[in-house]
Amino acid sequence: MACDTRPEPQTQTTDLTSLDIEKSVLSHALQGLSTRPPLSTQETWTPHASPASLDVDGATALKPQEKEHVEDSPSRSTTAIPSEDSGSETQLNIPTEDRRKSIQVVLEQSGKKGEYVFTSKDPVFQDALQSGIRQEAEKLLGNEKIKNKPRDLIFTQQFTTFDRQNSSAAHSPFRGFFTLFWIAMGFILTRVAAGNYRTKGSIFGDAEILHLMVDRDLFVMFATDIAMCAASSFGFFLHKAIAKDYLTWNRSGWLIQSLWQIFFTLTIIWVTFWRHWPWTHTVFIVLHVFVLLMKQHAYSFYNGYLSQVYRRRNILKSKLDQLDATSAQETTEQASPTAETLTATGIDNPNEGDLTRRVSSGPKYSTNLSKEKSEIASIGQAIEAGKPLDEEQIDAFRRVLNTEITILDEELRGKCTTTDSVYPNNLTLANFIDWTCLPTLVYDQEYPRQERVNWWYVAEKSGATLGVIWVMIIISQAYIYPVVVETVRQRDAGMSLEMRWKEFPWVVSDMLFPMLLEQLLSWYVIWECLLNVLAEVTRFGDRGFYGAWWNSVSFDQYARDWNRPVHNFLLRHVYHSSISFFHLSKMQATFFTFFLSALVHEILMFCLFKKIRGYLFVFQLLQLPLAAFSKTKFMKGRDTLGNILFWFGMFIGPSVITSLYLIV
Known part of the structure; x- marks a missing residue:
């Protein structure tokens, strides 16, 4: 199936001529639009959701998990994880009331006899067709579910829920509540400004928080941030060295990168203490250092996997050259050691179908054929031994090697539409800078792109960013800062802990x-x-930076929807990697993922309050039993109750946690 099914804003064209599976693909796509069950809240990195054999972060550096997109509307984030015991990779969430009665498609002649071009503008149908192509291609290769096959995150063209470019959100029946919210914000600002003018003689009041932000070390903070971004290029130069064979990823590369990430993070955190920065500077720098940490990790470990595939391909090419230089001997009746090797690998007398349908005969990341136990390793050892081969054996070896090299070339190409993005061509400074600026934490060689930049839109969103930050400063100054100052004053004045606990409510x-x-x-x-x-x-x-998290009926659904970039990073680089590298169970991997997330949040609190208490850490881990409770029979079908419990926790949680850090 020679096609590029990456969703684009324009009409998508799919060539259905290379493989004879049109009927299966179309049937699969139509089935996805009509009969697939909706996704449940369990399709996440929870114990019931994902294959356990995928990893990009271990010493073996397996490639990341592929996730199909599920698209209810252009604003929905579309990551979905296939279950292990399901027969399909993708389950598209098409509610019964939203099922389509008809889909507009076009079949055009391609100019060649018997060949047609299939065209559809429907994004959901494109996703379903894309999934069908992959499944039928795998069946054609004779292995529908390859155990260690690395999978990628599929990126699609979509807008955020509240963006004016999102046509679905623009016509939402709840749009008026969004307008009401900002009108209410306007009245709050007016009330605060009037109160400041009445008591302070200025609508800005004392503006202590604003002075904290600009009076001290502002330029030092920006210089530190620029230095952080520059230092994050360490992984780029490391991979340039790996591509030139100065290092190998599976031996020393991954260890060097891991040690650098630890050093990078600890150094920046130390700088915040050394400069005695106010909380405004500290929050900005610490949050950004964790973003850069995740970006470095994603870039390095993904390219680390590709470097192993690239080395394996080169090794097999050298074996093929070695084979081409081998002279054939006449066939003898007595089986030689080489013939025994052929029999053991199952290619003694191969037929055409076996060779053309052959899938990868060894792990795509392995570069040590002497220790590998696979068909391709046996062939490599036979060639290396220099034993005499007859014409039939040489031809069989050549076909298997060419098939394996083709598979590895496809692995390196991935979803790339040009050779400029194929490893190692993607290891350029321009590509790294572009990756650093992209609003995603999951590295890929190519992403869907808009045709041009709308600078009016940039100005609109930039103005909104500054405006909302200003609103946050005013609210903090008027309603939070006085409470914090008074609580700290009581503690510094020697008020006993018992008395402070009485003030806690x-x-x-x-x-x-x-x-x-x-x-x-x-x-x-x-x-x-x-x-x-x-x-x-x-x-x-x-x-798709977020989903409809405000409708969450459980905290695991909230964890999945409110911050999709981090969720996708944790899913690929923590959950799946802990299963593959550390051989954890799904339950253990889920706990480890939440544990790491809670630890990062607690580090932020440590930098902010300069003390270790663990309150946020504990509250984060409490999401696990709450998520388990939401899956009990008692909560089944009680979505309204689940949403009430969710919002109750969201309402009291931030103030309780902040008060604990202030009081104790």
Whole structure:
């Protein structure tokens, strides 16, 4: 099936001529649009969701998990994970009420007899067809479910829920509530400004938080941030050395990169303590250092896997050259050691079908044929031994080697549409800088792109970013800062812990509403405004930065939907890697993923409050039993109750956690 099914804003064309599987593919696509069950909240990196054999982070550096996109609307994030015991890779979420009665498609003659070009503008149908192509191609190769086959994240063209370019959101029946929210924000700002003018003689009041942000080390903070971005190029230069065979990824490369990431993170955190920065500077730098840490890890470990595939391909090419230089001997009745090797590998008397349908006969990342136990390793050892081969044996070896090299070439090419992005051509400084600026934490060689940059849109979202940050400063100054200052004053004045505990309920109640507002605005300014600015400037097409997390009925659904870039990173580089490299069970891998996430959040609290308490760490881990509770029979079918419990936790959680760090 020679086609590129990457969704584009324009009409998508699929050539259905290379393989004779048109009927199967179309049947699969139509079935996906009519009969597939909707996704449940369990399709995430929870114990019931994903294959256990995929990894890019171990010493073997397997390639990341592929996830098919599920698209209810252009605004939905579309990552879905196939279950291990399901027969299909992709389950498209098509609610019963949204099923289509008809789909417009076009079949055009290609100019060659019996060949047609299939065209469809329907994005859901394109996804279903894409899945069908992959499944039927794997069946044609004789192995529908290859155990260690690395899979990629599929990126699609989409917009965020609240973006005006999203036609579905623009016509949402709840659009008025969005307008009401910002009108309410306007009245709050007016009320705060009037109160400041009445008591302070200025609408800005004392503006202590603004002074914290600009009065000290502002330029030092920006210089540190620039140095961080420059230092993150360490992985790029490491992979240039690996591509030139100065190092190998599976021996020393992954260890060097891991040690560098630890050093990089600890150094930047130390700088925040050394400079005695205010909390505004600290939060910005520490959050950005974790973003750069994830980007470095994704870039290095993905390219590390590709470097192993590239080395294996080169080794097999050298074996093929060695084979081509071998002279054939006459066939003898007595079996030679080489003939015994052929019999053992199952290619003594190969037929045409066996050779053309052969799948990869060894792990794609292995580069040590002497220790590998596979068909291709046996062939390599036979060639290396220099034993005499007859014409039939040489021909069989050549076909198997050519098939394996072709498979590895396809692995290196991935979804690339040009050779410029194929490893090692992707190891350029321009590619690395582009990757650093992209609003995603999952590295790929190519992404869907917009045709051009809409600079008016960039200006709009940039203005929204600055405006929302200003609103957050005003709310913090008016409603949070006075409570924090008073609580700290009581503690510094020597008030006993018992007396401070008596103040705890009042501190929590004073911060309930402002902390909820700050949480919502923080999410909006990053995932709706800032990431869309980066996406537009870089022409990045897949803007599924979040799902409808406000409708979550459990905390694991919230963890999956509110921050899709980090969720995808954890899914690929933590959950699957811990299963493959550390051989953890799904339950253990889930716990490890939540544990690591909770640890990172607690490190941020340590940098912010300069003390270790573990409150946020514990609350993060409490999401696990809450997620398990949401899957009990008692909660089954009670989505409204689940959403109430979710919002109750979101409402009181931030103020309770903040108050604990302030009081104790």
